Amino acid sequence: MAFKPDKPSIHGETPEGLGSRLAEAGHPRYRAGQIFEWLYPRRAESAEVMTNLPAPLRTWLSENYDFSATQVLGKKTASDVTQKLLQKLRDGSLIESVIIRAPMEGVGQDKSRRTICISTQVGCAYGCKFCASGLEGWRRNLSVGEIVSQLVQVCRIEDQADPTRAAEGLASFDNIVVMGMGEPLANYENLLAALRIVNAPWGFGFGARRITISTSGVVPKILELAEEPLGFRLAISLHGATNEVREKIMPVNRKYPLEELVPAAKAFARKHGRMLTLEFILIEDINDSLEQAKKLASIARELHAHVNLIPYNKVEGLPWVRPSISRQDRFAKELRALGVTATLRREKGHDIDAACGQLRLQKEKEQGPDSLPPAAA
Template structure:
C-alpha cells in the first residue's frame, strides 16, 4: 500500500482520516501540531502518542522532508539562495530575502514550468511535476530552521506557475495560515501568475486576502504573445477584465509585474499604452530589469531608461516602482541555480 503524505493534509482532512482509523477527534489536532507547530520529521518524535499509535501512523503515512543540496549567501546583501532536493531527487529553489519590514521567502510551486515565457530560465526544460502542499511548506520550514529566522512573508514567485498547481497551492495556503501551524496571515503572501484567467476568477471567489501579482510584461497582445504563450489563450483584455473583477470582489489591489526588455517593451509609447490600460484600476506596477538568459538573447536597458519608463507611468497616474535586486552575485534569479546544478550533474555523469 502506498503511504499517504500526512503533512499535505489540512486539519479537516486529518480529522477525517483519523476518524476512519477509529481515533478520538483530539488526536488529529495533536498530530497536526507535531507536524506544523513543532515540525517533527518522524512519528517517533510524537512523544504524547502511544508507541502502538506511532507505529500505526508510520505504516499508513510518511512525513515529507526536503534537504538543502546547495546554499549560496550573497556577500552584497545577505540574500540566501537554497537549492532543495526533494524525496524523488528533483530540485527546486527558494530565496530568503531581508527587508526593513522583515524576512520574506520566495518559494517554488512546481519542478520546472510549462508556461513557456521566453524571458524565464525556469521554463526552458518544461514542467516535470507539481509540488505537493507539504513540499511547499517544507521550503518555508527548512529555511526557518537553517537561518534561525522567522519567515514574515511568502512570495510564490519561484519556479513554476502557482495557479497551474491550484489545489495543492490552496492546501498549502490553508495550512500555512492555520493558527495551529505557522499562523502566517495571507495578507503577507504574494502569489504571482502569468495570467490563468479561470483560476484567477476562482481565486477571487475564495477571497483569501493574499496579494495577487500578475506577470503582464507587455501593454498589448502583439508584444505579449511574442514572449508569453499563455496570451494566445487569454489575451490582455481578458486578463485585465479578470483582474478588475478580482479587485472588485476582494478589495485587494493587484500588483502588475513588468520585466523591461530593451527594444521590446520599454519605449515611452509602451509606457503610455500600459498606463491607459491600467488607469482607474488602483494598480501598482513593479518594474523588473529583465534577467539575462543566454538562450533568449533578451537584454536589459540601462538604469536611466528604466527610470524614464517609471517616471512616464507616474506622470500618467499609475503608481510604479523599480524592484530592488537582491542576491545578484549568487544567481538569485528564478531557475538559474537549478539549471546550473543540472548542468554540473550532466557534465559529471558524462565525465
C-alpha cells in the same frame, strides 16, 4: 504526470484527514491536534521527537507518513542577503525557494522582514521567453505536502537566525509570494489546499493578506480565485503593455490576451477590494520604450494597480539584455508622471542567479540528465 510517493506527506494533512486515518488505525482522533502542535509551531522533523505521544503511535506515524517531502540540498547567499534554497523532492526533482530579506529600521539583520518565494511546479509549461524555469518544460505539479514542506524547511533555517518567533510558535517569515518555479494557477487545487494549511490556526496561522499569488495571466483561474473566501493578494506578470509585445515574450497571451486579462484582474480587485500588483520585467528594446510605459500606465490606472519594475536578470542561453540604469529610470519616471505608483526593484540576488529557475538548471546540468525524471510532453 503525478509522482506517487510510497507514503503521503504529513504536511499535506488536515486535522479531519489525519483524524480519520488515526481512527481507522485504532488511535484516538484527538491525537491529531497534538501532532499538528508538533508539526507547525515546533517544526518537528520526525515522529520520534513527539514525546507526548505513545510509542506505538509514533511508530505508526513514521511508517505511514513522510516527514520530509522536500529536503534542502544547497543554499546560495547573495551580498544583499537574498538567499536561494535548492530543495530536492522524493523523486529527485529540484525546486527553488528564495528568502528575501528587507532590513527593518532600528533592528539588526537577523530581525529583517522576510519574504519567502515558493515554487508550485517542477519546471513550467508556460514557456515565457525570458525565464529559466520554462527552458526545459514542465515535469509535474507539486503536491500539497511538497508546497507546505518548502515553507517548513525555510522556517527551520530561519529559526536558527532568529529563535524568538520559533519559541512563540510563529512562522519565521513575514510574507509569502507564490512566484517561484511554475505557473501557480496551473496547479490551482494543490496550491489552494496548501495555502489553507498555511493559513489555518492549526497550521502556521499565517494571514491570507500576507500571501501574494503571482500569475502569468490564466484568466479562468483568476476569476475562480476571485471567488475564494480567503483574500489572497494577486500579482499579474504583465511584462508587455500591448498584445504585440506581450505575445513576443509570453505565449500565454495568445490564449488570454489583454482584452480578457485586464477585465479578469479588475473583477478580482473589485471582489477583494484591494490593490493589485503588475509585475513588469524590463528588457532592452523589447518592452522598455516610452510608448510601452504610456500603455502600461493606462492599464495600471484602470486597475488601480501598483507597478513593480524588475530589470531583467541575465539567463545563460537567452538573448535578452537588461536595460541601462538611465533607461530603467526613464521608464519609471514616465509611469510616475502619468500618476502610477511604481517601484523600480534593483533585483535582489543578482549575483546568485536569482532569476527564477537558474540555480536548478545549473544543478541539473552538473548532475546530468540521467539523474532526473523525464520531462512531460
